[in-house]
Amino acid sequence: MKGKHAFEDHLLPRVVSASTVTTRRESHRQDRYHKSPSRPVPAAVMPSNKKKNSADKKRQKQQRRTRQATAQDLKEVAPKFRQLLLSARQEYAKGRSYNAVETQNEAIELGTRKLPRFDDDSLVKAHAMLELSLAKSAVMTDFASGDEHSKLRVEWHGLIAEIMTIYESRVAAGTLAVWRRDEVWMEGGDYESPVPHTERLGPVDYLQTMNFRASMAFGEPTVDSVRSIKTAISFLHKFEASGCVVQLECGGAVQGEVPPDAMGKLKGFLSVLSGLQTTVSPGMFEDAHEEVRHTGTLDGEMKKTGKKLAKDMDKIGLKNCFNPKCNRFEHQPKQFAKCTRCGFAKRAEEEVMQNKSKNCLHVGQSQQVLTLIRFFHHFALCSFEFDATETAEAEMAKVLVKPQLEGHDLGTVQLDMQSVSIAFAAIWSMDKEDRADMVRNFQNTVKQVRFPGMDFSIVTEWSQQAVAGDFTVVKHTDRGTILLREHEDGEIRGYCAVGITQSLESLFQQHPEPMPFTVNTGLLPFKKVVLCQGTIMSTCKPSSPELEAIAKRFVDGEEGVVRIIERFG
Secondary structure, three states: OHHHHHHHHHHOOOOOOHHHHHHHHHHHHHHHHHHOOOOOOOOOOOOOOHHHHHHHHHHHHHHHHHHHHHHHHHHHHHHHHHHHHHHHHHHHHOOOHHHHHHHHHHHHHHHHHHOOOOOOOOHHHHHHHHHHHHHHHHHHHHOOOHHHHHHHHHHHHHHHHHHHHHHHHHHHHOOOOEEOOOOOEEEOOEEEOOOOOHHHOOHHHHHHHHHHHHHHHOOOOOHHHHHHHHHHHHHHHHHHHOOOEEEEOOOOEEEOOOOOOHHHHHHHHHHHHOOOOOOOOOOOOOOOOOOOEEEEOOOOOEEEEOOOOOOOHHHHOOOEOOOOOOOOEOOOOOOOOOOHHHHHHHHHHHHHHHHHHOOEOOHHHHHHHHHHHHHHHHHHHOOHHHHOOOOHHHHHHHHHOHHHHOOOOOOOOOOOHHHHHHHHHHHHOOOHHHHHHHHHHHHHHHHHOOOOOOOOOHHHHHHHHOEEEEEEEEEEOOOOEEEEEEOOOOOEEEEEEEEOOOOHHHHHHHOOOOOOEEEEEEEEEEOOEEEEOOOOEEOOOOOOHHHHHHHHHHHOOOHHHOOEEOOOO
């Protein structure tokens, strides 16, 4: 029985844990390898890195795609952005400041929507905003007044403050002299940028903005304004010490530059704002001692001498006048660089240019008037009211001028001076009511078409208040040229008129007759002056005895004989 039970126990199933099985297998494996020393024991199995490597590759691939998409956006948007800035600069140079402001706003809007990192302290955005501030400053100077001027001034101050925020943030981060990939990049072996003047990015624009910032602070200096100038001086010291080198994030470096005497200007601003500027008298640094020259000896010592070092003037020779058209030579060495005769001629030429620029409109205003005249003439000569006019002046304009305008868009044809003169004469010959109807239609037409920066309402004042016909020129003054006219009611009035692009005095210099003499022209109201229409023709019509007598008395110095009108009421 005992043996039977033992046999039965042997037949019973045995329960073995998994750990026991694993331990036995490992023991068997180790014994097997131990018995075969020629086979190396495998190292411990490390966890797999496949998932980690796969995630890194996906992230790198995503970053590469992002960079490629950014580069593609730059290639597509940068040329359009650059062209907008360039067009705005051209409009600004021509005096069309309103057009420049609109184009620059369009460029900034495009950059905000399309250019990468444009709102992330971008030097490209700061450059575009600086261009916008220049155009708005020109509008304030040449065109705006009253509420418009006040509004533009507030906007201009806000622009400068926003630009300074960008630059000071880059200075604090040490990246003002570092061009990011979205600001400058390499393409086809050359540098590309969204701005037309890449050399101005960063330091140059920053220092120019500091000039505006300092001019704003002169009225009410603050701690922030002084701090800004000190920050700019510190940056300029470091930038010049580095050799004015600008680093590129895409690799490499370029030679930068700074405006002339930038450090001197900044220190001058700082001394004024800090109240440390001192007045230097002319004799403050003069020395009462006799001049002493020092010369060296052969053994290296210095010796004093009271004699000045002399140059051998015979070797220099006698030179001719600096003016290449002059044949005069010096009588002795170093007598002159430019002879007296040429010096007087140069000053006379400068005075002539000065006379041309005074008593006329500013550049922006003159461009505005010329544009108004171009649009007004085009519409007037193609209008139904003008076709119904049968005066001799109108018939001449229909034959000589109107064919040049037909078939072209409004304001796209630039007439020559003779055609402009004929057009003005034809318009002033129209019936007053017909001309008023034509001007009303003109105003309705230009309202439907968008012409930014142009105020066409002044054409209505031209139609109502303009004075055209024969005038007698009697005197040139600092405020303008005095023209006398005898009106239909027999009253003789005087007008103090200015020119559009140059003074009437410079225009009349070639007139063969002395004052008084008679010309045919037109006078227009413009802002606070009486403006000559720009075309002047001689006339052979005799003046009345009364007008001739008053003109002669005026030329002789009796200026109180007539009332002088300096602006239309």
